[in-house]
Amino acid sequence: MFKGFNNRDFDVFKIDGLQERMEKLIERIRPKLEDLGKEYAGELSALSGTEMHYHVAKHARRTVNPPKDTWVAFAPNKRGYKMLPHFQIGLFESHVFIWYAVIYEAPMKVEISKKMLKNVMSIKQQIPDTFVWSPDHMKPEAVSHKELKDNGLEDLISRLGTVKKAELLCGVHVAREKATSMTAEEWHSLLSSTFRQLMPLYEMHIVSSS
Template identity: 50%
Template sequence: MKQLSFDALDFAVFAGGDLEERMTNIQTRIRPKLEALGERFAPFFAEELHEPFFYHVAKHARRTVNPPKDTWVAFAPNKRGYKMLPHFQIGLWETHVFLYFGLIYECPDKQAYAAGFLKHVEDIVTALPSHFVWSGDHMKPEAAPRSQEELREMIQRLGNVKKGELLAGIHIQRNEMVSMSDEQFVQTIEDVFTALLPLYSIPR
């Protein structure tokens, strides 16, 4: 059985090395786990959301100098890509694993989604666990819990600013992640994405 959880050596990939070395380590150490997670969870989303879902493992193909600081697998109902759609992600930085629902700047319907989210912002804050974090930039590792007013501002920025983004989910810190079994990790992923599924279905 393929390993699904991440260990200390996976996180160490992001601690050093040039582009070639880091890409080699990502491809040999981390990508097989992302592929296995993709195979495991694409059917989960398809079953829960009643439409075909496909997984997309980050290739970092545009990088020519700077080594990637994170990597991920994303899930969306489009075989060709995910960035233009609401999607889900499992990924890791040097410090933590992230499990996210995301709308990022490539999505052409951001304004419509933002309008829908604004109508339901109170329900979103009530429904999601208080320890869930929010981010407005998928290129940065930082994320934090938000008050209703802070979330409202993030959603407005999603709709009004070209680079505006909205991501929600959890971080699993490195020390916690390396102590998890595959079974514990899979259960955590299922629990988090089950909580995030309503965000995907918020009407525009």
């Protein structure tokens, strides 16, 4: 059972060298991601009505640069998740992220973008102000839903459908200082509520591809 993150987990990303960082990542963080995968695959399956499989990041393609973040992803495919809209739980050195994600490998980005633009007003109302949006899963920065002024959200969604490498992620950031003090019960409450609030975005993909 997942019990939370500690400072040693975040400090993994300060370690120099690919092999050295990967060794500690595998030792300290990967078991927790496995626990999260086992714990929340079932919950996401129940919420979505589709069997969800979890995939812990292996960073297998890296040959020089050590990873700046790591995660477990959830998708309705045993073989992979990158080509599908999916959910993620992971961490950078600065924070934990809980995402609904459509990344650049997804071939249905144009259709998802069109569907989201048609429903942008309901998305603006449904997503809490404390949630954040990101156009790039490889960067730790994100903008809060509340701060997306005027047509900011429309611009992010449009970009998903018109720029080849564009991505769109929505969810929650938990700063390291807070993340290291949270109990297992607090994590369960946050993860469950976040996934419930993100599920309408995922269901929008299901409707658009059916």
